[in-house]
Amino acid sequence: MHWIDWTIVVGYLVWIVSTGMRLSRQTEKLEGYFLANRSLPWWAVGLSVMATQLSAITLVGTTGQGYAAGLGFVQFYFGLPLAMIILSVTLVPFYHRAKVYTAYEYLERRFDVKTRLVTALLFLLSRGMACGVVIAAPSVILSVIFGWNLTLTILAFGVPTIFYTMKGGVQAVTWADVKQMVVIVGGLFAAAIALILGLPEDVSVGAALHTAGAVGKMQALDFSFDTSNPYTFWSGLIGGLFLSLSYFGCDQSQVQRYLAAKSVDHARHSLLMSAYWKIPLQVLVLMVGVLMFTYFLFNQGPMLFKNTHVAAVQASDRAGEYNALEQEYNQAFVDRRVAARALVASQADGMPAAAGAFARSEFVRTDEAVRDVRARAKALVIETTPDKSYNDTNYVFPTFVTQHLPVGLVGLIVAAIFAAAMSSVAAELNSLATASVIDIYRRHLKKTADDAHYVVVSRWATLFWGLFACFVATFAANMGSLIEVVNKYGSFFYGSILGVFILALGVKRANGHGAFIGLISGMLAVGYVATNTNTAYLWQNVVGAVVVTVVGTLVSIATGGPAKTTRAEG
């Protein structure tokens, strides 16, 4: 990177850490440290909610997804606005009136201590591992693209985040998130503008999008009811609804954001900000990917984007095969560029429809040829290197940024990748520390101590989870399949934990035994479905929630109904 880009990235890091330190007030009490004394305005909490959810995996992986498959992934978020409304009406006021620190604390009041303990432990385990993956994914990519040392890259993400989260608690996290969100959105717009300016002079944005549309990349909606297809309108609306209900309603990393809001109304408005803006923001991220596709139609990119794997193959005894493929790719690229220009020209006024149809079919044929040669090159890499889960699309956006953007913009977008990762990690560390201290330490290990003691323990817990995440990141970075395992492992819990909250709020007769046995049954059911069927993971959330609710209700009835009558209004 150029020194100007370095200056921008380092300046960003200093700005964020100093923001976190400067804007943290009255953190000597537990409620100040974990909940900002319930004083934050809705817009800050809302931006923090969005920044937490938008990780570097989203920024790098989803742009790559837009490049490879177009806008279809946006359907994943169709259930989110409805989930936000349901949560605003149900869980948000309950949490606020109950004056809880964690979502799991509420489950003990409603059910029993074992339900609280199990859900808190599941959260700590899954979120602790996931936090490592959130650091690992961008660290691996940036270290490959820039040739940086992997461990140092992990520490560059982890150490500043641990530092301001330890010091300032939820206030530092929230105010840093606000600024990080500005950097992320600014970086995305800058990338989109640079991509549009990078098109040839005689190719308009509309013509470029028509070429992307010719190969299906502008088709955002798929109304088929295929449960094995991960991204359809129905899986997004129904499965996405359950996932969003669970993530925003039962996951402490999100719940803690709006527990810090100054009132129920502010908490509701903070969630509704995501309801309004999440889908348009996701369209922007995917559109950057689609624009990269059009950019690389006219500007030649590499056959494969992960340069270290290319170097490994070229150093192996199969280098000859790779070089032959590369020659084939060069010719296929030229053919496709000619076809793309012909397709653009055919859209001019007065051109006969038959000419347009021919140009379109030629473009589709040449694009298939490019994809075919890339698929064979990828297969060669997988055969030659130990990386059996190699996903080249994750490297498209960073390669575009580093090789095709001017000095200054590179620094801004690398800062945006840092911002996306750090905002997610900070919220996760803060929530992991909260659940560790409130649900485990204060509840089971040291029940009577002053706030100063708990705040000190909370800071140590933040440090512990930060180091744990960096440690997991180091291993995850070297084991591509581990990232998939952690993501799938997380999906085992989400729907099931949501089922426990549905029992708590919606089933009067539910009791602790029902919730506990229902939870175990739900996770087993999801595990069975995940390993023995071809059901896409969004539907697994529905399975988990339904099984927990049904089994929990039946067991509660069989064991004599509710044991507690605690009111949430506290």
Add this chain to the structure above:
Amino acid sequence: MSQSPPEPAGSHPEESNLSTTYILVLAIEVVVIAGLYWLGRHFG
């Protein structure tokens, strides 16, 4: 809360009735999905 159903939004004096906002959220989602449908039709 286990023994009493969730109270409707706005039933507490410090809370606003957000029914109109919720309808607006859903209306905007419908418009955004319709816009995505149009994008697919126009450029596809």
